[in-house]
Amino acid sequence: MDPLLVQANASYLPFADDSFDAVFHFGGVKLFSEPGRALDEFVRVAKPGALVAWGDEGFGAGAPTGWRRRALQRINPGFAEPVPPLPDGVSDATEHEVMKWPAPGWSWRERRPSPAAKRLAAL
Helix, strand or coil: CCCCCCCCCHHHCCCCCCCEEEEEEECCHHHCCCHHHHHHHHHHHEEEEEEEEEEEECCCCCCCCHHHHHHHHHHCHHHHCCCCCCCCCCEEEEEEEEECCCCCEEEEEEECCCHHHHHHHHC
């Protein structure tokens, strides 16, 4: 099967609900015009039970301070932006620091609940 390359706005993905076995994105989420909506879209296009993994630049516990921190924020304003909230409809979400100085970052791995898990949660 030939790969399909699509250029699209991450906040309005041109795919049907439950289209993908997994969704992965890294970098720039906090610079999107609607970062929370983009994360919701990642979950929407993932099949029930699919892994959704995304990450972005950010400062974790071991991040630089002082002039180093200011320099990184000047180079990439995304470092200064707050982390978008996790979308509704995910379970088992975990945060990981994926890079250390000089390029700190973080990622989330989450799973979209299966229909059975949704039914159990509703009881």
